Each structure stands twice: as C-alpha cells, then as structure tokens.
Amino acid sequence: MQRSGVLYRVHLLRQHRHQGLGPYHSRLYAAYHRGDGLRQLFGAVKNINWNANRSPNCEKMCYNNGYPILGTRLGPGSASAAGTAPALDGHSICNDWMVFMKIEVYASNTHVSKKDMDGKVVVAVDTLRAATTIITALHNGCAQIIPVEDVEKAMELAANMQLNNAVLGGERNAKKLPGFDFGNSPLEYVPEAIADKTLILSTTNGTATIARAADAKRLYIGALINATALVEELVRLGEDFTILCSGTHGKFSTDDILTAGCFIHLIRQRKVPLELDDLGRVAEDLYNRAKKGVPKALQGSAHFERLMSLGLAQDLDYCLTQDITDVIPVFRDGRIVLQ
Amino acid sequence: MQRSGVLYRVHLLRQHRHQGLGPYHSRLYAAYHRGDGLRQLFGAVKNINWNANRSPNCEKMCYNNGYPILGTRLGPGSASAAGTAPALDGHSICNDWMVFMKIEVYASNTHVSKKDMDGKVVVAVDTLRAATTIITALHNGCAQIIPVEDVEKAMELAANMQLNNAVLGGERNAKKLPGFDFGNSPLEYVPEAIADKTLILSTTNGTATIARAADAKRLYIGALINATALVEELVRLGEDFTILCSGTHGKFSTDDILTAGCFIHLIRQRKVPLELDDLGRVAEDLYNRAKKGVPKALQGSAHFERLMSLGLAQDLDYCLTQDITDVIPVFRDGRIVLQ
Incomplete structure (x- = not known):
C-alpha cells in the first residue's frame, strides 16, 4: 500500500x-x-x-x-x-x-538541477544504453560500478585502482573510448569479463543523469530489461518518485520516454492510484500503443537510428527486451551496487 | 519551395x-x-x-x-x-x-540557452495563454507589445510611458497582478481597450520564452488561433526552424506540444518533406490523434486543469480554437509587432 x-x-x-x-x-x-x-x-x-x-x-x-x-x-x-x-x-x-502515488517524468538530466532531485526517490533511465549496461554488469556478477562524468577522471581513477580489480568502460557519442577496456555495449559485459570486478563507467548522457540525482533519497537505475522487478520495488516502497530520463544531449529521446511509460503502465496494472504530470501521461500513452513492438515504435527516432547506423542492431534487440533480469541497481555513496 | x-x-x-x-x-x-x-x-x-x-x-x-x-x-x-x-x-x-525542412521542438524555454536560439528561425509558443493574448491584442489593433520578464520593470516601464498610451498586462500563476490594467485573458483585449495602445506584458512562462529567443534571426509568436497563417509564412520562408514551447515552470505542457504538432501537421499537409526530432515526431502523432477534439485531449493535463479550476473555461475554448485570425506577430528590436 x-x-x-x-x-x-x-x-x-x-x-x-x-x-x-x-x-x-x-x-x-x-x-x-x-x-x-x-x-x-x-x-x-x-x-x-x-x-x-x-x-x-x-x-x-x-x-x-x-x-x-x-x-x-x-x-x-x-x-x-x-x-x-x-x-x-x-x-x-x-x-x-x-x-x-505522484510520478514526475523529466526528459533529460539537463532539465533539472541537482537540488530539484534532493531528497526524492529517483529512477535514472538510460535505456540506450548506459542503464542497460549497468544492470547487465551487475547481473553478471560485477561487484560495483563507479559512474564518472569526466573521461580523464575515469582513467585516473582506473589507474589508481588497478590493483583492486578495476576495469574501465564507456563511450562518447556511442563510440568506445581509446584506452578503455569496454565500450557501452551491454553485450560486452559477460560474466567472464566482469564478475567480481569494479567497473568505472563514463558515458555521454547516462553518467550525467546519475550525477544530477546523486543527492536523491534513493536512486535506482532502470531500463526495460529490469522493468518489472524495479516496479515491484517501487510499489513495495510506496512513495512518490521521479523518473529522470537521460535523453540525448539535452533533448527528449523516445526510447527513454517509452521506458518511463512502461514503468507507469506496470504500476497502474498493480492497481496503484496514480497522479501523473503531463509528460508521464504522454509516456504512458506512447507505451500503451507501442508495447506490442517497442523496436518498431522507435524506428525513425534519432538515438535508435544512430545506433542502427553504427551496426548495433544486436544491442538494440537486447536493450529493448523487457524483463531479462530481476537486478535492481541502486546508487549509494558514489557507487552503484545491487539493491 | x-x-x-x-x-x-x-x-x-x-x-x-x-x-x-x-x-x-x-x-x-x-x-x-x-x-x-x-x-x-x-x-x-x-x-x-x-x-x-x-x-x-x-x-x-x-x-x-x-x-x-x-x-x-x-x-x-x-x-x-x-x-x-x-x-x-x-x-x-x-x-x-x-x-x-528540419524542425526542432523544445518543451520549455528552460531547456535551451539564449545562445542555442542565436541566429535561428524560432516560433515561440504559449497557447495557454500568453501567445494567444499577444496575437489577439494585435488582431484587435494594439500598436505594439513590449514583453518584460520582471514584474517591477514592467510597472516602471508603464509609469514612464504613461503619456504614450501604454497599458500594463500580465499574470503570475494564471492570476492578474495588482496594479495591472489587464490579466492574461485574451478575452480582455477587446478593440475598445487595446486599439492603438502599447501593451507592456509580463507573464509566468510566455515572456521568458520570448526573452530566451531574443537573438533569433526571426522570432514569430504562434498559437492555435493563428496556426494556418503562421505555417503558410514558414513554408513561404522555406527555412529550418525551431518551435520553442513555453511549458509550465520548466515542465512539458501538453497544450504547447499539441500546438507544435498542429504546425507540423499543417506543414506536412503542404507537402514539405520534413526532418523531425523525437519530440517533433511525438507532437505530430499526439496532434493527429487529438485534432478532432483538442480540448478533450487536454483533459487531465496540468495547465488545462488549473485554468479550468480557476473558472477560465471561456478562455480555454477561445485559446484552443484553430485559425481565428491571420495575424502573425514578430519580435523585433525589443517589441512585438505585426509581421
């Protein structure tokens, strides 16, 4: 309740x-x-x-x-x-x-200040692909993930932690960074590569979203692949929350909005009375019409097409599959760990 | 072309x-x-x-x-x-x-910097109600409108201009301001009240949108009541443009997004090949499903419901009627005048 x-x-x-x-x-x-x-x-x-x-x-x-x-x-x-x-x-x-339950949705981390998220329950969404990568890494045994906004700081941190089993992952504009162990494809983070490791992760939009919500009362990482597990946790928690989408360079990105809509749809299925803001209403509506074929609904949207043009169809298939895992990542004291 | x-x-x-x-x-x-x-x-x-x-x-x-x-x-x-x-x-x-034709859509003036709009063709949208009020005032013979973000500056300016036939209009949170001649209801701006006058206008979101786009190459003011006239001007101009919605306190507001969708729909009807961003695609889709009954489609959305709860049903009826006038307001040298 x-x-x-x-x-x-x-x-x-x-x-x-x-x-x-x-x-x-x-x-x-x-x-x-x-x-x-x-x-x-x-x-x-x-x-x-x-x-x-x-x-x-x-x-x-x-x-x-x-x-x-x-x-x-x-x-x-x-x-x-x-x-x-x-x-x-x-x-x-x-x-x-x-x-x-009041749910607020923001289309990009740049649409809020750090203070706006202060003390709130927040779900950071970056379906394509940082959130999906984080969830997958933890699912495959990664010990913890340290999100870092700045590429150079990420490299410094990795150098300092080398003895402690750290690996470096991330991208800028969907491309792997030189000197990094991994890119931002969730499919790279297989158990043999990531189990028991500390992952230092820096991505274009996703890590900025986590940084923006660092002072949240609780900060979850959500995507389509853990939608049902996350929603059950949110219903159990029984508090108002904010869905903070990453978007793409400050812009509305349909993949994230559909994910927000998926969460709202799943919560409504659980008979929780909801009070939504305008973007939440639009997100729920978009998802309800798209749910039979999310990849098809995303055709023509900018971020989906960009990844497709980079030959990342397999990543897209994976990222857009609902409920692959029950893993619920939470951000706590500067690192992302299992709930 | x-x-x-x-x-x-x-x-x-x-x-x-x-x-x-x-x-x-x-x-x-x-x-x-x-x-x-x-x-x-x-x-x-x-x-x-x-x-x-x-x-x-x-x-x-x-x-x-x-x-x-x-x-x-x-x-x-x-x-x-x-x-x-x-x-x-x-x-x-x-x-x-x-x-x-590339069309970009932003849900709130707070989602862009002044520099982002520099040198672009921009349409500032605030359907409920500042843009509709501006269009109506010019339609009814208002000589010019000076948008001012700050209430006190607006009052100062009005005091200095009193001999020059100036009147003061605006609102904060949908309510008329003390000492102002008019609120933000377009229905107040009848010809006998506004003809040949200079209107100094300060509203919660609308004037901030105009200020944000003040360095645009061209800045139009758009709403549903002048949609077709404005779209014909944009097609005649034949350049890429940006739709800068006002939103409500930094948030996505469905009334403005439906208006953006209306513009896109009308341009597509005129057989112009379009390249849209994600929000433009969603806006067009929302409008196409809402166009037979825009007020009904807005039921439950925050700004619509707020105005309804303040007893402003007549304002809503007026603001949500398409193509009442051919007036195209443009912002130039600090004032809004007829195109």
Whole structure:
C-alpha cells in the first residue's frame, strides 16, 4: 500500500445514474461496512476515470459503472492520517481516504538541477544504453560500478585502482573510448569479463543523469530489461518518485520516454492510484500503443537510428527486451551496487 | 519551395517489387524527363515512408507504391546546389536533390540557452495563454507589445510611458497582478481597450520564452488561433526552424506540444518533406490523434486543469480554437509587432 503521496478524501455518492441502490452499489456499500474501506475497493475497481466530470467543489470526480465517486485533493499526505473521513453533507454513503502515488517524468538530466532531485526517490533511465549496461554488469556478477562524468577522471581513477580489480568502460557519442577496456555495449559485459570486478563507467548522457540525482533519497537505475522487478520495488516502497530520463544531449529521446511509460503502465496494472504530470501521461500513452513492438515504435527516432547506423542492431534487440533480469541497481555513496 | 535545410540526394531505383516498368513508374519517369524532377514529384506523392527499409549504404529509403526510392543525407544545404544529380551505379532511373525542412521542438524555454536560439528561425509558443493574448491584442489593433520578464520593470516601464498610451498586462500563476490594467485573458483585449495602445506584458512562462529567443534571426509568436497563417509564412520562408514551447515552470505542457504538432501537421499537409526530432515526431502523432477534439485531449493535463479550476473555461475554448485570425506577430528590436 502507498505509504505517502497525494492524499484525497473520496466519497461514494448516494445519487447515481440509474437511481436506487443497484447490486454493484450495494456490494461496495457492504464491503465498506465490513471495514474494507473505499481505499481497498478502489484497488479492485477498473476504469477509474478521474476528471470525466468536473464539479466546482472538487478537483476530481469519476463515474464508476454509473456510480459517482467524488475525490477532493488535499495535497501531500500519508495513509496514517486516516481515521474516519467526514461524510459529504448527507450526499455520500462511503467516505474514505486514498493516497495517490505522484510520478514526475523529466526528459533529460539537463532539465533539472541537482537540488530539484534532493531528497526524492529517483529512477535514472538510460535505456540506450548506459542503464542497460549497468544492470547487465551487475547481473553478471560485477561487484560495483563507479559512474564518472569526466573521461580523464575515469582513467585516473582506473589507474589508481588497478590493483583492486578495476576495469574501465564507456563511450562518447556511442563510440568506445581509446584506452578503455569496454565500450557501452551491454553485450560486452559477460560474466567472464566482469564478475567480481569494479567497473568505472563514463558515458555521454547516462553518467550525467546519475550525477544530477546523486543527492536523491534513493536512486535506482532502470531500463526495460529490469522493468518489472524495479516496479515491484517501487510499489513495495510506496512513495512518490521521479523518473529522470537521460535523453540525448539535452533533448527528449523516445526510447527513454517509452521506458518511463512502461514503468507507469506496470504500476497502474498493480492497481496503484496514480497522479501523473503531463509528460508521464504522454509516456504512458506512447507505451500503451507501442508495447506490442517497442523496436518498431522507435524506428525513425534519432538515438535508435544512430545506433542502427553504427551496426548495433544486436544491442538494440537486447536493450529493448523487457524483463531479462530481476537486478535492481541502486546508487549509494558514489557507487552503484545491487539493491 | 524549401530554400535551405537538410540536403538529400534521391534516386528512383530501376528494380522494383513487381518488376517491369508499371504505369505508375512510367509516369514518374516521364514526368522526370519533362523536367519536373523528383523534387516536384515527391511533392505529389503520399505516404513517403523513409526508413521503412534500411540499407548499409544509405541513411533513408522508402518504398513508394512498391517502387524503391533511396535517399542519402548530405547534411545542411540548399536547393541552389542543384545541377544534375549523379546516377547510382546504373541502378537508378531518376536522380535528383531534395531539401528537407528540419524542425526542432523544445518543451520549455528552460531547456535551451539564449545562445542555442542565436541566429535561428524560432516560433515561440504559449497557447495557454500568453501567445494567444499577444496575437489577439494585435488582431484587435494594439500598436505594439513590449514583453518584460520582471514584474517591477514592467510597472516602471508603464509609469514612464504613461503619456504614450501604454497599458500594463500580465499574470503570475494564471492570476492578474495588482496594479495591472489587464490579466492574461485574451478575452480582455477587446478593440475598445487595446486599439492603438502599447501593451507592456509580463507573464509566468510566455515572456521568458520570448526573452530566451531574443537573438533569433526571426522570432514569430504562434498559437492555435493563428496556426494556418503562421505555417503558410514558414513554408513561404522555406527555412529550418525551431518551435520553442513555453511549458509550465520548466515542465512539458501538453497544450504547447499539441500546438507544435498542429504546425507540423499543417506543414506536412503542404507537402514539405520534413526532418523531425523525437519530440517533433511525438507532437505530430499526439496532434493527429487529438485534432478532432483538442480540448478533450487536454483533459487531465496540468495547465488545462488549473485554468479550468480557476473558472477560465471561456478562455480555454477561445485559446484552443484553430485559425481565428491571420495575424502573425514578430519580435523585433525589443517589441512585438505585426509581421
């Protein structure tokens, strides 16, 4: 259950479209008095359509199978505020509290300041390819990953750590760097190459995203290959969070936005009431229309086409496959390790 | 015709799916030898599907009614580079040059630096509501508009200009400012209130967008109410351009993105070959699915809902109506005037 988020007071209203207490309405009513609460009932109800009707006295309202449910947004809060919710001037049958999970999405790390991410739960996304590479390396036994923004600092650090089993990986503009052990292809990070090693990683956009969110309360690394595992962790955590996409050189990149949409879709499947920003809504919509063929949906998008033109079709196939692993990387004290 | 943009060398290939020279192919061939050139032919051809097939030797390729057309991207260029295009190793029947119009879209003025916009053709978009207000004021006879980012500077300027027929308009967070003559509702700017006046305008996001693009080569102000007129001007100009959306406090705002999508849709209707970035592709797609009911498509989006909750339904109706006027505002020497 969502521990903290955006608190709503919700009411199942007495009046409903068909008048009289229908069987569905009665069932809701009975369940409420068994102590399930609307909060639980909502979890079992499909097609909650907030904003389908708007009234001047409330911010959100939905008709659920013809029965009006009214919600009033109270702002940030937690389920522990519960107690008995007040009735609505004799109009409501059931009154309860609900906590919505607020998800914010940013298309590029350059669209936020470090301070914006301070104290938040953040998922850093770079599907093509840094996040996928990080997840794969940890899946294949890598001990820890140290993300470094600057190439020269990465080389210095690797030189100093050489005795400690360190390897150097990364790219600039999708190309491997001279003097580096690995590029940014997740397929290079096989167990025999990476197990028990410390990976020092520097990439064009991905490591900048992690640096931007370094002061987050929790910082996860997400991509399509660990989508379900990550979403289950986020639902278990039950807090609002921010999806910080890497984008490409400060621009919106469809691969990352589709990944954000995938997370949102999977969370909604788990019946968590969501409050999304505009980009989150667009991301969910894009993913819902693309989910049967993500690679096809990305045809013509800039970063996908660039990697394709570099002959990286195998990388793309891998990066765009959902749920290859359950690994959840977290950033903590300057390094990325298994959750 | 597009004067400058992204130059492609295009070839109609000898081999085609059905083999033999079909009637359609023959017609293309004949038209080419009449001197129409593939450039013109493309203008009459629907469903150009670049990237439907990819070959290692070219960046873009399309099948047009079964006939392969191959395009090789040569980078920024102009149609004057024309002359005779070389044949493709005996494989091509027609060879020509095409210039694509490159359109970039940014979701917020905070996503670019002033320098990024330097020397470019830029359309500043703030559909809800500053751009719509600017267009409406000029439509109703306003002499000029001076956009000012800072509220106090706006008040100072208005005080100094009082004898010169100046009025003060604007908002912060959608609310009219104390001491201002007008808020940011386009419906306030009726002819009797604004004709022949100088409007000093300061809004939350819109004036910042104009300031960010102040060094553009040309800076237009665009919204849904002047979409077709503006698009015709852009097609006439025939140059690459950037759509700089205002967004809301640095965030992606669906109303502005739909407006960008509307411009792209209208340009494509005019048979201009387009090269879009990822956000442009998403914007066009969103608009194509929303165009039958833009207000409905915006339900649930943050800025739309905020204005609705402030009782501004009439403003929304007006701002979201396409092609109310032919007015094209341009920013020049610190003020916005009629094109």
